[in-house]
Amino acid sequence: MTDEGTTGRTGGTAEGTPEPTAAERPAPRSAVWAAAAWSVGVLALLIALPLVARHRLPDPLATHWNGSEPNDSMSLTAATLVPAVFWAVLVLTSAVLKRYWAGRTPGAAAVTLATGGVLLTGAQTSIVHANLDRARWQDAAPIGVEVVLILLAAGLAGLLAGLAARRYGARPRS
Template identity: 40%
Template sequence: MEGVTDVGLQARFLSIAAGWVTLVTTVMIAAPLALRDRLPDPIATHWGTSGAPDNSMPFIASLVFQVGLWALLAGGALVFALANTTLLRRKANRMGLGALLGGLGLFLLGLQVVTLKANLDASDWSQAAELGWDALLAVAGLVLGGWLGALVARPGPDDRPEPSAVPTRRIPLRPGQRAVWVSSVSSVALVALGGSLLAAGLGLAVLALIGGEGALWLPAVIMSLVGLLGATFSSVRVQITEEGVVLFFGPFRLPRRHIAIERVERAWTEERFPTGVGGWGVRGLPGAMTIMIRGGECLVLGYVSGGRLAVSIDDAEKGAALLNTLVDRASTGPSAR
């Protein structure tokens, strides 16, 4: 795979992706048609916060909408891959497209399964079953499909752009002199969004407890979890010492991640933006991950294993320079690799 041509790589990716798109499309059409005699027409297609159905669509219209949405999104991804052959030589790009197709496909199939199950054998769409915890099936499909899609798209070359041609900076340190670099960055928008969702989720949980509305627990849990994740990854603090790099997340500096100095080969800075890495928060997979809090200058760590980690952080150039100095010191010291 390392010596594959652009055309060969594109053909491999497109053949697997097209096969997946065809499979999902076939299942999305065949399953509702096979159960049509046991489904009301129109069928329930939307449920309120209470868990009861509150809107419907004609059977054929619902089927066309679901398949059309999948065809539009999946087709757009395939056209993008067809028009940008060289981008597929980047492992991160392939894995991103694979995760999109895999996650989106299983997510839509999960939604369809939940919808069909709720409508099955109902005399009228208004008599469809209430949604419960089984609605998490679609969320599980999104996560599982994204992971599997990225895994399938991973094999192949990885023509990553090299760091700037400017010599890697270092900060002179006297023998025995110790130095520490600390910087942090936060996003007001992510703090507000995460806090709002968390507050709304906790509010729904209180209403569920007081009013005994069991159907409120599902949106309460989902909103609370999403809000908690948003608040956690709304800020990051980076600390560089002789022991390595430590990343602290969120207002309470939890969770934390420690990267030993022996794992780092070099450090540099790059300009990265949410549109280029897939959005805000933790983007990518281990070995090609970006922690995007705000667009602009990022500290990039190059691992000895070949992977990379980028963190959007202030004063990144000075942090990279100190880390390179400490890496050199560790490699020539008594405990050199």
């Protein structure tokens, strides 16, 4: 026999109403503002990096390497917009994750934003750096260890975001 006025395994409050799940709890205002600031900041970097250096970049830019040699290119406009559009899709995906699946996937939105932001800005930085002061995209500098460092940084950012989300209330109820 259970007492409806106490908190037990059912997760109810003293009044007998169930506590809201992680999906039903609104995110703290500071977390929402931090996610918004991160999203806008990453978008600004993705667009600004190639545009600020455009007078020192070839058009088109090397955007893909086969080993250490560049083997594909994009126009400066495409190299600016494609990562920005991809980032916008990631931001929308994380908002959907947070809104509809927060209870089943705690911290997924934070991990998506952190990993995606570091990965995309790292890739954009590497592309701009490799093409800087080159006459043609075929002359772009080789990319090697940068890829490993970017992947490690993105993985670390995702791990830290996941740990922070678990620490600050994104845990599912048991």
